[in-house]
Amino acid sequence: MEVSILPLHRTLDVRAGDNLLEALRQHEVPVSYSCMSGRCGTCRCRIVSGNVLMTGATDTNLPASNGQTVLACQATLIEDCVIEIPEVDEIVTHPSKILKATVAGIDDLTHDIKRIRLALAKSFEFSPGQYASLQFTPQHVRPYSMAVTANDGEVEFHVRLVPGGRATSYIATQLKVGDAVRLSGPLGTAYLRRKTSDPIICVAGGTGLAPILSIVRGMAESGMNNRVHVYFGVRSPRDIYGSRWLDELKERLPNLTTHVVVATAGEPGPYRTGVVTDAVNQDWDTLKGWRAYVAGAPVMVDAASILLRHKGMKAEHVYADAFYSSGV
Structure with missing residues (x-):
């Protein structure tokens, strides 16, 4: 079975039942990915012709065909097809991690926006513009975008307090410096493309x-x-x-x-x-x-x-x- 990759104009020899992302990686096709579980959206690509089978938790065994955008990590190859992958020169591969962090600071930026700084136990690689999921307790989990660039010390998030919001109410009334937070990521596709001179x-x-x-x-x-x-x-x-x-x-x-x-x-x-x-x-x-x-x-x-x-x-x-x- 063959899969043609645009805009590389390469043809891959694959087997029916192969995962699309794994097939791309095995053939050393440059493709962005992170979580490999359908959450981050980083491995998004488009079906130009043919069909693949979506096997993720929300789209189990649903076919995807011409013109549809899919996540490569959730797509199973079932027949000859043509796949378009975006921006070959702007690949990001920050493997998704789950890290322990500690609240290093909580500051008021406005009347209803707080700046939360988390000290990292280990390095956390991400591209500018991506986000992470923060778990304050098992009942209080919410995605927030990083406001800084990757470094070895800490990350920063800006949180607007929403009246009645489950996670933001916890942040407003209970979260304190020294608390442990679980950080998962990175997630997201709106990251900085550095290799362009476009305005x-x-x-x-x-x-x-x-x-x-x-x-x-x-x-x-x-x-x-x-x-x-x-x-x-x-x-x-x-x-x-x-x-x-x-x-x-x-x-x-x-x-x-x-x-x-x-x-x-x-x-x-x-x-x-x-x-x-x-x-x-x-x-x-x-x-x-x-x-x-x-x-x-x-x-x-x-x-x-x-x-x-x-x-x-x-x-x-x-x-x-x-x-x-x-x-x-």
């Missing part, structure tokens, strides 16, 4: 600023000089945070421009008012040839993704992992 636009809503900070910090550390615009949308002036970090990044990235957009107009101030996607729409007639990183609430992420594509950006160059609020 970049970042759109963040609320604590969606955390992964955007990680991405822009990663750009600075890598010496990237791409033109980059960061749009940060908040509900009201009291929800603004991170200005100092963005100003520091401007000193390291001379091509960085930041825009803070406040949805609720109050007293006249230095910030733009309105919806963050409207600000992007007003500023750009075309974004053809650009790349984007989008993070925040699903409604904002969906609206921004549609807008960016409408402005001429390739769909595959819009990188987004939405923050879902259920069960927080």
Whole structure:
């Protein structure tokens, strides 16, 4: 049985029943992966022709065919097919880990956003823009994006406290410095692509600023000089945070421009008012040839993704992992 791989134009000799990700790895095809259990989304690829069988926990024995996007780790090869893997030159392979961490600090960033710093027992490799699952207790588990880049010391997360939220209520009332936390990851596909000189636009809503900070910090550390615009949308002036970090990044990235957009107009101030996607729409007639990183609430992420594509950006160059609020 044969599987053709695009855009490499390679043909693999495989057996019916082989796992797609394992087949790609065995034939040394460059492909991103992390958890290998269908959670992180990193090994996403597209079925160009033919069929594979989805064998993950949620899609057991369901066929996937032409045009469908699948996770390679959850796909079983059943016939000749053509598979397209994205961005061969931007592979990330950070094996998923479960690490013990300790709360090193809890700080207030705004009236309802806390900064949580976790000291690591072991090194935790991830790409800027990815996220991890944090288990505070067996009943309090929630994914959050890293706001910093990988280092040997600690990781940082920004958590908005949601009234009645299961995990955030625990964070607000019980979590304390010195507590143990279990960290699992990395997860997510909206990680920094370092091998491009394309201009970049970042759109963040609320604590969606955390992964955007990680991405822009990663750009600075890598010496990237791409033109980059960061749009940060908040509900009201009291929800603004991170200005100092963005100003520091401007000193390291001379091509960085930041825009803070406040949805609720109050007293006249230095910030733009309105919806963050409207600000992007007003500023750009075309974004053809650009790349984007989008993070925040699903409604904002969906609206921004549609807008960016409408402005001429390739769909595959819009990188987004939405923050879902259920069960927080």
